[in-house]
Amino acid sequence: MKSCTVAVVPGLILLLLLSPCLVRGRSQFVQVRVSVRNASPLLPSTLKGAEQVAGRVFQRAGIEILWVSCGVGAADEPSAIGCSEVSFPSHLHLQIISASRDLSRSAVGAAFLGKENGGCYADLFYEPIHRLQEVSNVSPAVVLGHAIAHELGHLLLGSNSHSPRGLMRGHWTRHDLEDASKGRLGFSSEQCLRIAARLERGETDTR
Numbered sequence: 088m089k090s091c092t093v094a095v096v097p098g099l100i101l102l103l104l105l106s107p108c109l110v111r112g113r114s115q116f117v118q119v120r121v122s123v124r125n126a127s128p129l130l131p132s133t134l135k136g137a138e139q140v141a142g143r144v145f146q147r148a149g150i151e152i153l154w155v156s157c158g159v160g161a162a163d164e165p166s167a168i169g170c171s172e173v174s175f176p177s178h179l180h181l182q183i184i185s186a187s188r189d190l191s192r193s194a195v196g197a198a199f200l201g202k203e204n205g206g207c208y209a210d211l212f213y214e215p216i217h218r219l220q221e222v223s224n225v226s227p228a229v230v231l232g233h234a235i236a237h238e239l240g241h242l243l244l245g246s247n248s249h250s251p252r253g254l255m256r257g258h259w260t261r262h263d264l265e266d267a268s269k270g271r272l273g274f275s276s277e278q279c280l281r282i283a284a285r286l287e288r289g290e291t292d293t294r
């Protein structure tokens with residue numbers, strides 16, 4: 088197990104990209120477990136939809152995300168064991184809270200990176216995501232799903248992982264969100280390969 092928590096990578100605001108991610112030469116999906124704790128007003132149905140959206144983004148990169156619901160009172164959850172385990176890069180954690188205490192109002196998330204240039208924990212912020220959905224008229228599940236994929240991307244790619252375009256761009260535009268709603272926003276081929284390489288070096292399950 089590797090601990091994670093040091094530098095905070097300010098999340099995005101808005102963004103886009105296009106090319107589906109094809110990881111050549113791989114016949115298996117690598118599985119990554121992601122525990123999710125919702126401590127915000129976000130509806131469970133919206134969270135479920137967002138997980139499906141984020142899952143599809145990662146499927147295009149050859150990765151299957153296994154979601155673990157941890158709720159607010161994790162100790163009371165049936166999957167509480169999965170809510171306490173953490174291991175980079177095979178078991179990551181997301182927390183959805185109302186707003187960031189430290190980052191700008193427009194930041195929709197933050198990833199916490201450790202010394203080994205990866206991380207296990209990321210936060211998503213409900214209020215800026217809700218505002219984004221209102222001004223863009225894109226569904227909250229699509230906005231949140233791509234924000235989740237973006238922050239998980241930070242955890243798996245490590246520091247300096249923003250890119251000029253695509254899912255990992257630091258600031259999304261309205262056009263980017265429209266593309267997201269059409270399923271066109273994803274990791275670049277280079278990012279897919281970097282993530283695949285890190286996962287293959289880690290202890291992950293395959294199917």
Ligand SMILES: [Zn+2]
Pocket residue numbers: 096097098099237241249255256257
């Ligand atoms: Zn970011």
